[in-house]
Amino acid sequence: MPGRPVRLPAPVVDDTTTVAAGLAALRAEVELPVTYPPAALAEAADAARALPAGGHAPGDRADRTDLPLVTIDPAGSTDLDQAVHVARHGAGWRVHYAIADVAAFVVPGGPLDAETHRCGLTCYSPDGRVPLHPAVLSEGAASLLADQDRPAVLWRVDLDADGEPTDVHVERALVRSRAQLAYDQVQRDLDAGTADDVLQGVAAVGRLREERERARGGASLDVPEQEVVRADDGTYGLRFRATLPVEGWNAQVSLLTGVVAARIMLDTGVGVLRTLPPADPRDVARLRRTAVALGIDWPESVPYAELLPTLDSRRGPHAAFLNEATTLFRGAGYTAFGGDVAAPTGDAAEHAAIRAPYAHVTAPLRRLVDRYGTEVCLAAVAGRDVPDWATAALPGLPATMSAAGRRLGAFDRGVLDLVEAVVLAPHVGATFSGVVVDADEPREGRARGALQLREPAVVARVTSHDGPLPLGGALDARLDEVSVPQRRVRFVTP
Structure with a gap:
């Protein structure tokens, strides 16, 4: 599949007014929060000025600014949740994973806390992002930007030679990332053999964890992502983007942290898991x-x-x-427990794609639930009670996160539908080549399915009046209808 932004022959997608209006209408349609109340913004600004230690999170903070952490993210990212360091440790490995300490900036029960519960998740859009936390925090004081002292929750996970955890510790710390790295450059360095020991360690641990995942019966899908891209001139396009190996390896470090966090929660009897039947x-x-x-x-x-x-x-x-x-x-959700609610067991405690209990704790800048799971783990490892503000919120988190996920999913689907319609609108009547990626059983002489075009990078509905669609096979189809206001594209077999 194309790994670059796709540009159609003239006319290109230059109707930015149409796209902007469509995105605004879509935000209203799915009721996506787009502004912060003044009180929440003021609280965020006050918290940002409290750097470097943060003023709201309890407990001492260890100075770990000597640890040479790095961040690895898509190029241009500014909301940096994680920084990593990996080194040999005996016959195995020691992973340090620093996570932005959002609890250091949010007053429980305050206006900023209330607003994060209303949002639930950061929303990414072709024309910018709607952050879970105001930019002064998510892209500034709380983000693990390079060469800045930052409050963090620092995980230390020791692994044996097979990549299985042997020891886990988590604490509040002050950290300092040494470099902000992008996936594509890290992959080039790894392929060329010029990557430093830390990046080689990330790759080695990532491969080990992939092997452990397969041994457990877990599965990761390599499905090309359909992305909307915006050029410097304001035009829009689409592309399919296959993930780089280093993205999978880096993700395995995050999954490792989520797996050990879930184990801590289950042992403690308090927490919130990410589950999948x-x-x-x-x-x-x-x-x-x-x-x-x-x-x-x-x-x-x-x-x-x-x-x-x-x-x-x-x-x-x-x-x-x-x-x-x-x-x-299908069917991923969250399961909270503690107090009168017993911890789940068996399949009810597992994430089926990972084939292990799993918790979200590594993206608190962008995902509300992580702040609470992290607080449970900190308290458990320190041998103290989970703060009341965290335990009080746990029962309501699954519903809050599910609502945010549905809203964000509807927005993401709508964005793709909108841009696909704008990209294809000038080409009604033209014939395109693609691959059938979904096909229903024919009914009443008509078969419907999904066609993944070779160019532009569009997955659209297609209808055949000439028998079944060839699932996985090549197909030429005519663009029969486009409606930008309704975000609808329809192909038919010629």
């Missing part, structure tokens, strides 16, 4: 039928978690299969 056997059976249709060899004795890593999303049949495989991971 096991795949529905009917979905697995349907996926096996899809594999047959696509010519993908899937022996009965091989579980889907072992098959998925062998597929290449750059190949049409594989991309179609991976797209279908996302249906195995």
Whole structure:
């Protein structure tokens, strides 16, 4: 799939007024919060001036500014939640993972706290972001920017030679990132053999954790992301972006932290887990039928978690299969426990894609729930009670996060639909080539599905009046209808 912004022949997407108006309408439609009340902004500004230690989080803060941490994020990122350091430790590894200490800046029960509960999540959009926390914090005082002393929650996880945790510690600390690195440059350095020991350690630990995930029966999907891109001249386009290996390795460090955090919560009997039920056997059976249709060899004795890593999303049949495989991971949510609510057990405590209990604790600048899970772990490791403000909020967090997730999911889908419509509007009647990535059973002489165009990077609905759609196969289709106001695109077979 194309890994670069796609530019159509003239006319390009230069109607920025239409896009801006469509995004504004979409925000209103999904009721996305877009402004902060003055009291919340004032609290954030006051907290930012309290650097470097932060004024609201309890407990002593260790000075770990000597630790040569680095951040690894998409180029241009400014809301930096995590900084990492990895080094050899005996026969295994020692991972230090610093997480922005958002609790140091938010007064429990104050106006900023109330607003973060209203938002739940940071929203990213082609024309900017709607942050969970005001920019003075999320892109400034609380962000782990390079060469700045910052309050953080510092995790230390020791691993054996196989990548399994042997010891865990977490504490509040003052840290200082040495460099802000971008994924593409880190990948180039790793490929060229010029990466330093820390980055080589991230790659080594990431690979080990991927192996442990596969051994547990977990699965990660390599599905190309459909992205909206905005050029310097204000025009919009679309692209499919395949992830780099280093992104997966870096993500494994985050997953590792979430796994050990979940174990601490379950042992303590207080916390909030990110959960996902096991795949529905009917979905697995349907996926096996899809594999047959696509010519993908899937022996009965091989579980889907072992098959998925062998597929290449750059190949049409594989991309179609991976797209279908996302249906195995429906139903993710949060499970809170503590007090009169017992900790979950068995499958109810697990995230099925990870095949282990898992908690969100590594992105508190962008995700509300992480602040509370982190506070539980800090208290448990220190041998003290979880603060009342944290335990009081736990029961309501699953509903708060679910509502925020639904709102954000609707917005993200709407953004893609809008930009696809704007990109394709000048080309109604033209024929495009693509790969069928989804196909329904024909009904009343008509079959419907999804067509992933080769260029531009669009996944759109397609209708055939000439029999079944060839799932995973190439197809030429005519652009039959585009409605920008309704964010609708429809293709038909010629």
